[in-house]
Amino acid sequence: MTYIIENANILKESELLTTSLLVKENKFAYISNNIRKYSFTRMNAEPYIMTPTFVLFDSLEHFKNSSFQEKKDYFLKNFVMQGCTTFLTYVNIKYENEVSSKIKSTKLELINSPIDYLIGIKVPLRLLTPGLIRKCKKEKVPAIFIELNEMDDLSIIPWGWIREAMFPFNSPLIPYIVDMEVRKSKKLLFEWNNVMKVQKINHIEEPLSERQPLQLRVLSKLGIFPLKSSIVQGGEVSYNLYKKNREFKNMDTLSLFQYHNERLLVTVHKGIVIRASEAGILFRSGFGEHVSVKLPSFFSIL
Incomplete structure (x- = not known):
């Protein structure tokens, strides 16, 4: 299924970016503010803070x-x-x-x-x-x-x-x-x-x-970035959605994890929703895979 996540407030560590994402075949096929020309189904993510899993x-x-x-x-x-x-x-x-x-x-x-x-x-x-x-x-x-x-x-x-x-x-x-x-x-x-x-x-x-x-x-x-824990063009569709509030303006992802877990509403793993609020938790036995690293330190993060 191909669809668009628009008005996504993506938090990467301490940097907040608002953009839209085109999802195709469980990959982020395109990330841009200019996706208006596409006519696919749209999901408005404006009420949420999106983070990598x-x-x-x-x-x-x-x-x-x-x-x-x-x-x-x-x-x-x-x-x-x-x-x-x-x-x-x-x-x-x-x-x-x-x-x-x-x-x-x-x-x-x-x-x-x-x-x-x-x-x-x-x-x-x-x-x-x-x-x-x-x-x-x-x-x-x-x-x-x-x-x-x-x-x-x-x-x-x-x-x-x-x-x-x-x-x-x-x-x-x-x-x-x-x-x-x-x-x-x-x-x-x-x-x-x-x-x-x-x-x-x-x-x-x-x-x-x-x-x-x-x-x-x-x-x-x-060697697992950007393969995991990243929202990048060409990457797998794995992300969290937190309910947004004013406190999140100067927040970072570590603080979200440590102090605001009650606001975590949705978790998507490789295109599959495995959590939708506390009531909707999906346990897919054996869905996890052993991650094989191709080359450690291939991407340098200062």
Whole structure:
């Protein structure tokens, strides 16, 4: 079905843009203020704030090996009801040869997911080797979480070899701070960022927060922007509609997610309405797909 969403107030992070969108074959075929010449069915979006759907990070620590009903409730409460249609998770790796098998088993665990997902890995710093990086590159792992504790010495890692092994896929390294007091964690993160910048390695500056939207710069480094969490010409039709009010004039998408969830009325995932107010929640078992990243950091977001 081809139709037009007109007078759309699109909020991208903190920037609000009013425009119209031509939807064709579940893609945003054309985005412009000048769509008057088309005679397709029109939907007036003026009473709403439109945002891209969110990509959340969730370790799924309390999710695995649960029943179907428990998984369903988890998906609905923590993702669909929050306007999220894609999430990033990871598998814990203790040995280099576990990468392929653990990713495969996690895909099976998520076979009933109603939304899309990406699977990274989490390893202790000592396991970060060129061999591990090559295995991740072969599996197109989009993110490598590095466990850091106060006893770790970043200087002993052969970063030059790591950088060479990462090329050209360059999955970002993401710090994961093991239980540590704030002062020590800040010092370790400061050292982490210094090393990453000197070695010119694709990385994330800070640990990701559980069940919080990933920012554009993170999505870009992961290689899933503009594939996900974006409203762009040629992109998939996935978006949220919030009931507009005066408070939204100087709002950003993170504030909408954190403080105005009660105003979220509609969530569309790949052209399908999966939420229409709180009463109309659609759970499509298995509708979610494993997202394969082609090239991390292909688009640069400053």
